[in-house]
Amino acid sequence: MSITQAEIKQIRSLREKKFRDELGLFVVEGEKLVQEALDSDFEVVRVLRREQIGEAAMARITQLSTPSPVLAVVARPQALAAPAPVRGLCLALDGVRDPGNLGTILRIADWFGVQAVFLSDDCVDLYNPKVIQASMGSLFRVRTSTADLPALCRRFREEGLPVYGTFLDGKDIYRRELSREGLVVMGNEAAGIRPAVAAEVDAHLLIPSFGGSGAESLNVAVATAVTLSEFRRR
Amino acid sequence: MSITQAEIKQIRSLREKKFRDELGLFVVEGEKLVQEALDSDFEVVRVLRREQIGEAAMARITQLSTPSPVLAVVARPQALAAPAPVRGLCLALDGVRDPGNLGTILRIADWFGVQAVFLSDDCVDLYNPKVIQASMGSLFRVRTSTADLPALCRRFREEGLPVYGTFLDGKDIYRRELSREGLVVMGNEAAGIRPAVAAEVDAHLLIPSFGGSGAESLNVAVATAVTLSEFRRR
Numbered sequence: 001m002s003i004t005q006a007e008i009k010q011i012r013s014l015r016e017k018k019f020r021d022e023l024g025l026f027v028v029e030g031e032k033l034v035q036e037a038l039d040s041d042f043e044v045v046r047v048l049r050r051e052q053i054g055e056a057a058m059a060r061i062t063q064l065s066t067p068s069p070v071l072a073v074v075a076r077p078q079a080l081a082a083p084a085p086v087r088g089l090c091l092a093l094d095g096v097r098d099p100g101n102l103g104t105i106l107r108i109a110d111w112f113g114v115q116a117v118f119l120s121d122d123c124v125d126l127y128n129p130k131v132i133q134a135s136m137g138s139l140f141r142v143r144t145s146t147a148d149l150p151a152l153c154r155r156f157r158e159e160g161l162p163v164y165g166t167f168l169d170g171k172d173i174y175r176r177e178l179s180r181e182g183l184v185v186m187g188n189e190a191a192g193i194r195p196a197v198a199a200e201v202d203a204h205l206l207i208p209s210f211g212g213s214g215a216e217s218l219n220v221a222v223a224t225a226v227t228l229s230e231f232r233r234r
Numbered sequence: 235m236s237i238t239q240a241e242i243k244q245i246r247s248l249r250e251k252k253f254r255d256e257l258g259l260f261v262v263e264g265e266k267l268v269q270e271a272l273d274s275d276f277e278v279v280r281v282l283r284r285e286q287i288g289e290a291a292m293a294r295i296t297q298l299s300t301p302s303p304v305l306a307v308v309a310r311p312q313a314l315a316a317p318a319p320v321r322g323l324c325l326a327l328d329g330v331r332d333p334g335n336l337g338t339i340l341r342i343a344d345w346f347g348v349q350a351v352f353l354s355d356d357c358v359d360l361y362n363p364k365v366i367q368a369s370m371g372s373l374f375r376v377r378t379s380t381a382d383l384p385a386l387c388r389r390f391r392e393e394g395l396p397v398y399g400t401f402l403d404g405k406d407i408y409r410r411e412l413s414r415e416g417l418v419v420m421g422n423e424a425a426g427i428r429p430a431v432a433a434e435v436d437a438h439l440l441i442p443s444f445g446g447s448g449a450e451s452l453n454v455a456v457a458t459a460v461t462l463s464e465f466r467r468r
Contacts, residue, residue: 113445211347233408
């Protein structure tokens with residue numbers, strides 16, 4: 001099997017969100033991630049191996065500093081129609097911008113059995129290579145959808161499902177009864193949850209600090225993990 | 235104030251652990267971190283501002299892709315003599331290699347009021363620029379020390395302080411009584427806690443996954459946060 005110059009060029013273009021959006025494709029690299037893609041519901045368009053296309057071609061299409069022996073081109077799933085509340089525990093991300101954080105949050109959501117992750121439209125692109133790497137394959141297992149978060153929060157509440165969020169002036173999460181179902185909103189790395197979303201949140205939670213800590217906050221992925229752990233523990 | 239070529243060269247050399255070790259110095263950048271250094275017990279050797287030394291000199295000494303307007307050269311504290319158990323909740327890191335993880339763990343330890351963080355000698359260098367950035371200033375507040383972890387675990391146990399560790403085959407952390415004092419050991423990103431250290435751990439803990447998750451593990455910083463949250467919550 002060989003690869004044409006046009007194909008190389010197309011795969012290279014997938015480094016940019018603009019072309020990922022246009023072509024509806026993204027790239028995953030590494031034996032483990034490619035296997036996860038193949039095992040998932042995602043459509044794997046092409047698998048390219050170093051021994052087939054050669055080291056030089058691999059070096060041109062890779063998005064990693066050290067090319068992996070295998071790379072797959074994967075089709076993005078169709079966007080859901082109007083995102084709707086889902087039973088069980090769900091997560092909403094309001095403007096999470098760092099790809100490492102988003103990938104780590106997907107891995108955390110997977111670990112804690114989150115039913116769906118909803119993203120505001122200014123979150124970092126789900127198919128950014130750093131998101132995919134940091135998600136360790138969880139991108140292929142966790143249900144995700146872009147959503148208008150204020151409207152989504154309202155729909156959860158209309159269905160009688162509680163909406164939680166974490167705030168630096170919220171109430172001690174350890175002293176609060178938490179439901180098994182509902183939506184947990186996490187905010188942007190610097191600005192937190194936007195007012196328009198905060199206004200739709202029923203319960204403002206805080207992970208308290210201890211021992212007169214001088215730290216001002218926790219990283220958003222870390223805060224997501226502590227929060228979901230509180231919802232899951234019994 | 236100006237800066238000499240020799241000084242520029244010396245500050246540039248601090249990008250490498252070898253020279254940080256030799257000179258006993260490290261660099262912090264950004265208004266916030268420099269202020270945290272000045273407010274801390276650390277000795278700030280020099281503060282260099284762009285308006286004083288000029289843009290060109292700043293671009294040569296910076297360790298960031300976008301130079302910050304201010305950079306400080308800070309003296310490393312003297313290494314502790316034999317690291318000893320400390321009352322309260324302590325953390326030990328067995329071979330944490332990723333600088334982002336180590337910095338994030340320091341921030342988490344700060345948030346949860348950890349008394350001391352002990353590092354095996356193959357952890358990533360505490361004064362690596364990425365560690366400092368990720369710690370968000372917590373490096374200046376959390377007590378740290380390199381330690382022989384098996385010996386340290388024994389010393390905690392001799393003083394009647396429990397030693398905990400997280401393991402993928404450990405027991406459900408949510409169902410276990412946890413002490414307010416003692417040592418919590420976290421392992422390397424890929425290999426976990428080494429056998430020689432594991433042998434000295436009293437209680438093997440596991441953060442369980444939920445909903446038939448396909449995720450194999452949590453990131454070590456994330457697992458540290460969930461674990462410390464469990465120790466602190468009441």
